[in-house]
Amino acid sequence: MIDRRLLLGGGAGLLAATALPAFAKRKPLVAALGFVDVRDHGAKGDGVTIDSPAIDRAIVFAAARGGGTVYFPPGTYASYTIHLMSNITLHLDRGAVLLAAPVPIEGTTTGGYDPAEPQDASIEPFQDYGHNHWRNSLIYGEGLHDIAITGEGLIWGKGLSRGHPDPGVARAEMPGVGNKAIALKTCRNVQLRDFSVLKGGHFALLATGVDNLTIEGLTVDTNRDGFDIDCCRNVFVSNCRLNTPYDDAICPKSSFALGYARATENVAISNCHVTGAYEVGSFLDASYRPLVKSRDTWLTGRIKCGTESNGGFKNITVSNCVFEKCWGLALESCDGAVIEDVAISNITMRDCQSAPIYMVLNKRMRGPQGAAIGAIRRVLIDNLTCMNASAYPALITGLEGHPIEDVKIANVFVEQAGGGDKAMAALVPPELKTTYPDPDRYGPLPATGFFVRHVRNLEMSHVEVRTRAADARAGFWLRDVDGFDGSFLKVPAGAAAFYREGVHDFRAVANGASV
Numbered sequence: 001m002i003d004r005r006l007l008l009g010g011g012a013g014l015l016a017a018t019a020l021p022a023f024a025k026r027k028p029l030v031a032a033l034g035f036v037d038v039r040d041h042g043a044k045g046d047g048v049t050i051d052s053p054a055i056d057r058a059i060v061f062a063a064a065r066g067g068g069t070v071y072f073p074p075g076t077y078a079s080y081t082i083h084l085m086s087n088i089t090l091h092l093d094r095g096a097v098l099l100a101a102p103v104p105i106e107g108t109t110t111g112g113y114d115p116a117e118p119q120d121a122s123i124e125p126f127q128d129y130g131h132n133h134w135r136n137s138l139i140y141g142e143g144l145h146d147i148a149i150t151g152e153g154l155i156w157g158k159g160l161s162r163g164h165p166d167p168g169v170a171r172a173e174m175p176g177v178g179n180k181a182i183a184l185k186t187c188r189n190v191q192l193r194d195f196s197v198l199k200g201g202h203f204a205l206l207a208t209g210v211d212n213l214t215i216e217g218l219t220v221d222t223n224r225d226g227f228d229i230d231c232c233r234n235v236f237v238s239n240c241r242l243n244t245p246y247d248d249a250i251c252p253k254s255s256f257a258l259g260y261a262r263a264t265e266n267v268a269i270s271n272c273h274v275t276g277a278y279e280v281g282s283f284l285d286a287s288y289r290p291l292v293k294s295r296d297t298w299l300t301g302r303i304k305c306g307t308e309s310n311g312g313f314k315n316i317t318v319s320n321c322v323f324e325k326c327w328g329l330a331l332e333s334c335d336g337a338v339i340e341d342v343a344i345s346n347i348t349m350r351d352c353q354s355a356p357i358y359m360v361l362n363k364r365m366r367g368p369q370g371a372a373i374g375a376i377r378r379v380l381i382d383n384l385t386c387m388n389a390s391a392y393p394a395l396i397t398g399l400e401g402h403p404i405e406d407v408k409i410a411n412v413f414v415e416q417a418g419g420g421d422k423a424m425a426a427l428v429p430p431e432l433k434t435t436y437p438d439p440d441r442y443g444p445l446p447a448t449g450f451f452v453r454h455v456r457n458l459e460m461s462h463v464e465v466r467t468r469a470a471d472a473r474a475g476f477w478l479r480d481v482d483g484f485d486g487s488f489l490k491v492p493a494g495a496a497a498f499y500r501e502g503v504h505d506f507r508a509v510a511n512g513a514s515v
Contacts, residue, residue: 024480027073035071035091036062045075050101052079056101059085067146072096072153081114081178084141092153092195100138100201100207102159103176105168112176114140126256126335126367127308129172129178131204131230136172136205137183148191149182154284157181162224162246172202180206188212196220198284203228207235209258215240220249221283224329226274230255231311232263232413237269243283243301245291249274249326250303254311256367261336265314269303269321276301276353277325299326299353305331305339307436309374310367313339323349328386328394329354330436331379336371342379349386355439356386356414357394361404361454362433377405384412387474388468391417393447393477395439397431398454400480416448418467418492425473425499446499447477449491453483457483464490474499475510484508486515 030037039045040060042054055070055077056373062068067087073096082098084090092098103112116133124132134140138157141147159181161172172179181200184190186209192215197204200222207213213239220226224291226242229235230253242249250272254264275283276299282289293299302323303314309332316339318329334338349356363373376398393416398404429442431453445451451464452458460480464474475491477499478484486508491497497510508515 002145014217029073033069035069037071037073038077039073043077045073045077046479047076047078047099049078050080051077052082055079055082056487059083059088062088069336072098072151079138080112081135081137082139084139084144084147086144087146089148089150090139092149092151092155094152096151096153098138098153098155100157100159100178100181103170105170107170107174108176108358113137113178115175116242120259123256123259126310130161130206130332131208131228131253131255131257131308132178134183134185134206134208136178137180138178138201139182141183141187142185144184146189147187148193149195150191150193151195153195155181155197155200157194157197157201157204157222160199163202164224164246171231182206184208184210186210190214191216193217196284197222199223199280200226206230207232208255209262219284220244221280223280226250228253229264229267230308231258231264232267233265235267237267237272239271240380241273243275243278243280245276245278245280245297245299245301247298247300248304249301252305252316253308254313255308256310256335261311261371263312263314264305266314267316269318271320273322273324273450274301275324275326277351285295293353301326302328302330304330304332306337307334307364309333309335309337309339311341312337312374314341315344318344320346323347323352325351325353326352328358329359330358331376332358332372333361333436335367335374335377336365337374339374339376340378344379344381345383347384349381349384350388352386352389354390355392355395356384356389357396358439359382359404359407360432360437361402362435362437363399363400364434364436373399373402375402375405379407381409383409386414389414391419392439393445393451394451395442395445396453396455396458397451399431399433400454403454403456403480403482405456407455407457409463410461412463413466414449414464415466415468418448418469419469420444420446420448420473421470422472445477446473447475448473448495449475451477452481453479455481458515459485460489462484462488465492467492467495471495478503481506
């Protein structure tokens with residue numbers, strides 16, 4: 001069987017071998033494969049004509065035949081909302097650009113993107129505007145099955161709002177404005193492969209209640225979130241590259257946007273590169289222009305479960321991933337979520353801008369009244385290295401009476417900035433019990449390596465903390481910890497290995513000596 005990707009790979013494979021000289025020679029081959037060419041249904045691909053009506057006609061035509069592939073040859077297809085249907089693949093050939101067309105700064109009541117669906121007022125306060133709406137997007141699908149977006153082309157969200165004020169871009173809440181590149185709700189059997197996204201709006205992908213989702217080989221260079229995987233099951237993200245300096249790169253969530261709590265579960269994230277280091281656009285063109293951190297430049301770029309966390313996270317793996325000049329990996333239960341059975345392995349971090357590991361349980365409880373406080377348990381972290389990090393340590397912090405439980409951390413090397421003085425070492429940071437819990441909100445912390453509070457059964461082995469400057473803080477700061485077993489732990493020479501308060505069942509060997 002001949003792989004269709006070889007036939008349509010922008011001149012590669014069989015097409016190159018037969019030396020077809022121009023797209024005109026490719027067109028019969030496209031037809032022979034049963035593909036539906038958007039140009040045959042009126043799309044111009046000139047970057048000016050609004051092609052979404054023609055694209056929708058091509059989708060309807062293919063769906064009426066029982067499904068198939070809607071093909072975008074090279075060209076720039078300015079569009080507003082495109083409506084996916086079941087059994088449809090959108091294939092963007094190399095050189096094809098699907099362009100999110102702009103709308104006036106004041107919005108528009110004629111044309112433009114589909115209006116956001118009316119929101120149930122009883123659930124609207126539980127997540128921000130972007131999570132509550134799907135229709136106001138460049139590509140939209142709801143209740144569909146067996147759909148895909150493939151190819152080596154580009155989705156350019158030039159006209160999309162990112163949910164923050166931007167010169168010349170309408171606010172997301174204005175009529176006719178789109179704020180997501182791809183939005184899928186309650187779909188199943190979805191594949192996203194090989195294409196790139198530039199400036200994807202609030203979300204390059206918002207997938208809510210999607211089951212059997214495969215994301216493979218995407219490159220995303222965007223000005224807000226990369227992939228938000230919300231209330232989804234059976235998700236596989238692999239071989240993706242994301243530059244998201246203004247927000248998170250890969251972000252499993254479990255919000256209340258469906259109107260009920262639904263866990264995100266059975267998720268595998270592997271072989272991905274996440275970063276917040278570069279000016280948007282320079283990651284895609286490989287010029288890699290550094291982005292300077294400022295008040296409006298967060299360099300976030302991380303993998304994070306949360307903060308939207310009503311339904312929980314179960315059976316999550318993150319492996320063989322590279323973090324570059326961004327925040328670290330985060331597990332956050334704030335709204336009643338149970339986070340359990342998480343395995344993290346083979347992670348490298350460089351120029352970490354915040355806590356390399358962040359586990360937090362709090363009781364913000366943004367959701368229906370009466371929900372119980374959540375839990376974090378059975379988390380394994382193995383083989384992690386973090387070089388040239390900030391002064392922020394890793395944080396594992398639960399709530400009094402609701403400890404994080406059963407955490408094992410092994411084979412970790414962390415090089416922090418250091419420089420903490422005695423005053424910093426004496427700090428007792430606030431507990432962010434009911435607020436948004438980003439690590440920088442704690443202020444300075446009294447540990448160089450690991451800050452641990454309200455935890456039960458923590459095991460650490462072969463963990464080394466090193467600082468670039470002398471530091472008066474303890475390597476491991478423990479408070480209200482029931483059960484700590486540490487072996488082969490190393491801290492900088494001259495530094496205290498541990499600060500302990502309210503710690504029970506403690507066993508540790510640090511710098512070669514029992515503590």
